[in-house]
Amino acid sequence: MAxxxxxxxEIGETSLERRLAGTLTTLARATRLEDGAADSFSVVIxxxxxxxxxxEPVRRAVRRGGGTVRLEDEFRRFETWRVLVSTARSGAxxxxxxxxxxxxxxxxxxxxxxxxxxxxxxxxxxxxxxATGLLAQRRVARINDTLERLAAGDLAARTGRTRxxxxxxxxARQLDVTAGELERLVGQTRHLSASIAHDLRTPLARLxxxxxxxxxxxxRGAALExxxxxxxxxxxxxxxxxxxxxxxxxxxxxVDLNALAAELAEIxxxxxxxxxxxxxxxxxxxxxxxxxxxxxxxxMANLIQNALAHGGDEVVIMVEGATIGVADTGPGVDPTQxxxxxxxxxxxxxxxxxxxxxxxxxxxxxxxxxxGAELVLSGHKPQGFRVLxxxxxx
Amino acid sequence: MxxxxxxDDEKLGAWILSGLSEEGHVVDxxxxxxxxxxxxxxxxxxxxILDRMVPTLDGLAVLKSLRASKDTTPALFLTALAEIDAxxxxxxxxxxxxxxxxxxxxELSARVNxxxxxxxxxxxxxxAPTVLRHGDLSLDLLARRCERQGQVIELMAKEFKLLExxxxxxxxxxxxxxxxxxxxxxxxxPTTSVVETHISRLRAKIDKPFAEALIRTxxxxxxxxxx
Numbered sequence: 145m146a147x148x149x150x151x152x153x154e155i156g157e158t159s160l161e162r163r164l165a166g167t168l169t170t171l172a173r174a175t176r177l178e179d180g181a182a183d184s185f186s187v188v189i190x191x192x193x194x195x196x197x198x199x200e201p202v203r204r205a206v207r208r209g210g211g212t213v214r215l216e217d218e219f220r221r222f223e224t225w226r227v228l229v230s231t232a233r234s235g236a237x238x239x240x241x242x243x244x245x246x247x248x249x250x251x252x253x254x255x256x257x258x259x260x261x262x263x264x265x266x267x268x269x270x271x272x273x274x275a276t277g278l279l280a281q282r283r284v285a286r287i288n289d290t291l292e293r294l295a296a297g298d299l300a301a302r303t304g305r306t307r308x309x310x311x312x313x314x315x316a317r318q319l320d321v322t323a324g325e326l327e328r329l330v331g332q333t334r335h336l337s338a339s340i341a342h343d344l345r346t347p348l349a350r351l352x353x354x355x356x357x358x359x360x361x362x363x364r365g366a367a368l369e370x371x372x373x374x375x376x377x378x379x380x381x382x383x384x385x386x387x388x389x390x391x392x393x394x395x396x397x398x399v400d401l402n403a404l405a406a407e408l409a410e411i412x413x414x415x416x417x418x419x420x421x422x423x424x425x426x427x428x429x430x431x432x433x434x435x436x437x438x439x440x441x442x443x444m445a446n447l448i449q450n451a452l453a454h455g456g457d458e459v460v461i462m463v464e465g466a467t468i469g470v471a472d473t474g475p476g477v478d479p480t481q482x483x484x485x486x487x488x489x490x491x492x493x494x495x496x497x498x499x500x501x502x503x504x505x506x507x508x509x510x511x512x513x514x515x516g517a518e519l520v521l522s523g524h525k526p527q528g529f530r531v532l533x534x535x536x537x538x
Numbered sequence: 539m540x541x542x543x544x545x546d547d548e549k550l551g552a553w554i555l556s557g558l559s560e561e562g563h564v565v566d567x568x569x570x571x572x573x574x575x576x577x578x579x580x581x582x583x584x585x586x587i588l589d590r591m592v593p594t595l596d597g598l599a600v601l602k603s604l605r606a607s608k609d610t611t612p613a614l615f616l617t618a619l620a621e622i623d624a625x626x627x628x629x630x631x632x633x634x635x636x637x638x639x640x641x642x643x644x645e646l647s648a649r650v651n652x653x654x655x656x657x658x659x660x661x662x663x664x665x666a667p668t669v670l671r672h673g674d675l676s677l678d679l680l681a682r683r684c685e686r687q688g689q690v691i692e693l694m695a696k697e698f699k700l701l702e703x704x705x706x707x708x709x710x711x712x713x714x715x716x717x718x719x720x721x722x723x724x725x726x727x728p729t730t731s732v733v734e735t736h737i738s739r740l741r742a743k744i745d746k747p748f749a750e751a752l753i754r755t756x757x758x759x760x761x762x763x764x765x
Contacts, residue, residue, distance in 0.1 A: 345618035349640035353553035368758025375640050415735040442726050449730045
């Protein structure tokens with residue numbers, strides 16, 4: 145910018161010089177020296193042999209044949225004069241002198257105007273840019289905020305309308321439409337799951353009532369057991385669905401993983417011991433996480449149950465930082481089947497002989513998703529299978 | 539006690555009616571929400587048992603209307619909606635307890651009795667005993683000491699709690715669900731045999747060494763302590 149202005153000034157100055165020289169020549173040619181002198185306020189026109197009243201440096205310049213003269217004292221209020229010796233139309237030699245201060249003033253003024261304009265334009269451009277940027281940033285922030293709220297489960301979150309018709313506005317509008325659709329679908333799913341729950345639980349309750357009214361005996365007991373198992377499986381399915389449909393952090397509390405591991409060991413330790421195995425806790429730097437406590441206990445219970453049913457002689461509750469999980473020393477699981485075992489109702493061939501609904505890990509996965517925790521399946525050293533829930537921590 | 543029952547399923551209604559009647563309660567059974575509300579406003583009941591999804595007026599609306607008219611009768615919701623939201627709704631409407639279908643009658647009975655006790659002046663029943671006795675078995679709640687036939691029996695914390703729960707309900711059916719909720723504070727079935735394991739350990743200590751067993755299993759239903 146400054147370079148361009150400098151260049152413009154340079155060009156301006158050169159052209160000014162050139163024009164000045166031209167003007168002086170034209171003046172000289174046009175002037176008749178009938179009166180011997182044709183001085184005006186700012187132009188001195190004389191014959192070269194009549195230089196009375198002119199300062200000495202000007203006279204010297206005339207003798208040199210012309211040039212620019214800088215005076216120590218002002219002459220007719222100007223310090224700098226351009227002197228030209230030429231030939232008038234009459235053929236007589238003539239000297240013309242004009243002050244240069246005017247031109248320099250003009251040049252300075254021009255420079256001033258140019259610089260001011262430049263500064264104004266620059267400032268304006270910056271201001272417009274800043275305003276546009278801030279405005280865009282505010283809209284991006286609003287979109288961001290809406291996305292965050294949606295992710296946190298607030299499905300009623302919308303970006304709201306803006307008046308501009310640009311890309312950002314289009315993205316915002318699209319986001320609102322998508323969020324609306326999402327909200328509608330989730331609402332529908334909830335309604336559906338409530339209907340399913342009602343339509344299935346009522347006959348189950350009737351079945352239970354009918355069985356309880358039967359006379360006591362082995363058949364009644366066996367039937368009640370089966371009915372109980374049926375409701376348990378149904379409960380688990382509903383629970384997975386419910387966890388998957390749940391939103392936000394309602395029901396979350398601070399859970400100390402160390403205390404939780406100890407409590408789990410107390411609850412399930414005897415069960416594991418009675419199966420002839422051992423349950424230990426391996427905790428390093430346990431932290432506190434924000435979680436739905438009951439859901440976490442349930443997920444851990446399922447993992448312990450899995451380790452007990454399919455693992456080896458040792459079941460380990462592992463806590464490391466904001467990570468909690470269960471490891472066993474069994475034969476392990478082929479890593480290519482990790483994705484498979486997380487699907488509901490999938491049971492690997494080896495597990496078909498043992499009891500279970502195949503919903504255990506699906507419930508763990510749903511629980512992990514609900515907490516935004518990462519579910520990590522891996523082998524355990526030296527052998528075995530390990531499932532960890534990595535929380536983001538507090 | 540005089541109980542209002544709102545349950546639109548005839549079979550379930552009849553089963554609850556006969557069960558509660560057998561326990562000596564007087565039950566008025568309604569299958570329609572409006573009828574139940576009118577009856578609830580006209581008469582003085584000791585307990586309300588309300589189903590959620592019923593014709594004309596939801597059990598929730600019935601209770602809200604009753605509470606609006608300063609009726610403080612303890613209310614128990616029966617429902618096929620197990621969602622936390624539905625539970626919260628129930629409590630916000632002024633419900634005191636909540637039972638999800640399907641349920642064992644023993645669970646309903648236990649909850650009804652608990653609500654009845656609350657109405658009669660809370661759990662602080664006159665001179666709550668600090669030592670529970672059943673035949674030759676005694677459980678000192680303050681000294682945390684268990685004895686049978688004069689022999690001291692060492693119990694782990696959960697075993698102690700389990701036995702206490704049983705001894706407070708002699709002769710009554712106790713289900714797995716009740717034990718999980720009351721002893722382990724778990725509102726879900728952990729699928730592992732937590733209850734069975736602790737019962738079997740408790741039996742090994744208080745029953746095995748003695749001639750008469752105190753804890754009996756009722757297959758598919760639960761356990762009964764005492765005779």
